[in-house]
Amino acid sequence: MKLTIILCGLAAAAAFPLAPAAAPIKNHGVSDDIVIPDTYIVKYKAHVDAIKIKDHEDDFDDRARKANKKGIFDRFNVLGLQGYIAEIPRSELSNLTESDLVKPIEYVEKDTIVKSTAVSAVIPDIPDLTKRAMTRQRHAPWGLARISHRSRDSTEYYYSDTAGEGIRVYVLDTGVRLSHSDLGGRAVWGANFVASSTDGDEDGHGTHVAGILGGTTYGVAKKATLVSVKVLDRTGTGSMSGLLQGLNWAVADAKNRGLARKAVINMSLSGSYMQSVNDGIQAATDAGLTVVVAAGNKDQDVMHWSPASAPSAITVGAIDQNDQRAEFSNWGAGIDIFAPGVAISSAYNTSDSAVVAMSGTSMASPHVAGLAAYFIANEGLSGGAVASRILDVATKGVGDSKGGSDRIAPVNPPLKTSNLPSPLVAAAPTLTPSLPTNLATQPPPPLPDVLLSSTLLLVRVHLVGREGMEVGAAQLGPPAGPPAAVDGYCTVKRGWARSGERSVIWRLAVGM
Structure with a gap:
């Protein structure tokens, strides 16, 4: 690293040595x-x-x-x-x-x-699915479906049976609710660098991020070990020094376990530019770890922020369901890739079954960190090869990327639809019925049936009128006999759903 050397002054007499060089305060102009x-x-x-x-x-x-x-x-x-x-x-x-x-x-x-770096949270009504390993996840959250297909209209997520197995993913965040059912017993305690704070997740952000990384239903790498490293408090706030401590601990833990090349660090957080944090990330990647960071939510050039500006990190911006850069996402040449970051459903800290939808680059980053764990487990990659692989298979076409990467977090080669039997990849029919104003007097229009897995336990839906005003609620399932015919849940904002003789209009708060 090149340094600017500043002479403090000359001694009055030649017999005295020069004053020592001053150590520069790198961020002296910070607010x-x-x-x-x-x-x-x-x-x-x-x-x-x-x-x-x-x-x-x-x-x-x-x-x-x-x-x-x-x-x-x-x-x-x-x-x-x-x-x-x-x-x-x-x-x-x-x-x-x-x-x-x-x-x-x-x-x-x-x-x-x-x-x-989350900007919003909404408590959704969600389907409850049995938690079982499978290579095809039907009716997946839209973020998982998006990273598994080139097109935007898929509702399924395909993944290898390895699914991040044997990989440690360090979640530097607000903590993680280790007992959450969707984390499948794979979330473990790491360390706490927040003064006067309990070891648990008091905010919910860290649990949500962990769920996207490796949740059984909502996660990318469904067999990865998720390590809670608490660096943010109950308000989602921490210090750069605490972040540096957490980074130091994660690298040491991975090295002590002999897993430096089988470790991923996710940082869904952002602050002002800090050379020390960026240098720490460089040291971590030099050790063989893969570091994935959120771009930040200021709608500004990412190079003004850390850890997003770290050259050796994989910096992730957020897109919406239309592959447009989310209006809040930072941008610029420092962005490596974009991933889903709007209305992303995942685990939450309020109970062992709680789920919320959040938006932010905080949600985009763990999609890519999960993919990193996936590739390390599935292909034996490490270090810079992981980032290269993700970028190689990424889809191009982000709208309004503002001069940065236009790549969307990828279709995994083993998951490409061209490698799967055609019956497995048939898209659910697109439904565009007009919504009646009066539910009591107008029957639903005829719809093609979509076979729903018998693992469906419960779907909670809202009844809405033409303008989206809630007028009631209903529940569908579980089916008494063969799987119910229901318009694919978690795939549309509004549409008709049909189960036996009951028909309702539904609006989902997740998967939108």
């Missing part, structure tokens, strides 16, 4: 409203002598404690990316950046706020 007061991330230069580090830290801690600050409260070492996180008063900052003991330091950064 004060996102700065965590008196907290700094300090990165050492490469190959610094351990004695020099000890001398520096002893002096630094002494100064900080005399000013009633904590001093150094954590250290990180991600494959040579070494440094510490500390609390010091601003009055002592010059001693940190300009003293004789600054020589080991490459740069200093103000610690800043990082936040989850």
Whole structure:
């Protein structure tokens, strides 16, 4: 890395040496409203002598404690990316950046706020399916169907039996509800880097992300191990220093288990540009891990944000059901790929069966992280080869990508429809009936039947009028005999559904 060396000044007499080079504060211009007061991330230069580090830290801690600050409260070492996180008063900052003991330091950064990248959440009415392994998932959430087919009209998700088996996916987020039924017992506890916070998911964002990564119903890599690394609090807010600690822990855990090349890190969060976080991601990918990050929801150039601007990460923007860039998604040359990120249904933290629909690049990122786990397990890929593979098989055609990638998270080669028997890939019929205003007096129009799996336990639907006003509710199933004939649920916003002699109009809050 090239550094700008600033001479602090010349001594008055030639007999005195030059003053030491100042350690630059990389993000000195960051807005004060996102700065965590008196907290700094300090990165050492490469190959610094351990004695020099000890001398520096002893002096630094002494100064900080005399000013009633904590001093150094954590250290990180991600494959040579070494440094510490500390609390010091601003009055002592010059001693940190300009003293004789600054020589080991490459740069200093103000610690800043990082936040989850979901923009909305809606409690949906959802179908409850039996949880069983299969290579074809009918009536899949639209995001799963989209990454499994070139066309937008599919309602099925195809995947290999490996499905991420043997891969550890580290979910750096608000925590995960480990007991959630859709996570299938594959979610495990990792670590907590949020002060004064319980180990569980108090927000719901992390559980939702984990469900997209590897949920039995809502997930991409349905056999992956999901590791909860808590770096955000109950409001979806954390610090860049906490994120760096979580990253450091995840890399160390993967290496200690001998799984660095069978590990994926997902970060569905965003904050201001931070060199230390980007450097940490580079160190993680150098170690063989695959790092996938959300682009962020500011509708801005992604290069102003971290971890989205990290060159070695796979940065994911969000698209809607029409393959258009979501209006909130960041954009630019730093985007590697787009994935579904609008009205995505997944697990939630309020109970072991709770499900919500959320929107945001937070939802797009785990689609791609799940694909990374899938490819690592299925094809033995690792490191940069994973990203290359995902991009190679991606579909082109994102609308309004604003100069960045126009690629949509891919059709997996083993899942291409051309490789499957034609009866398995027949699309459900497109239904465009006019919606009657009065349900009581107008019967439903005739519809072709779509065979629904006998695993259907319950479908909850809303009765709506022409303008979408809710006028009642009904439930369909389970079928008493052969599978019920029902217009494919989770595939349309509105349409007729038919079960035996009962007919209703339904509107789904999921899969839209």
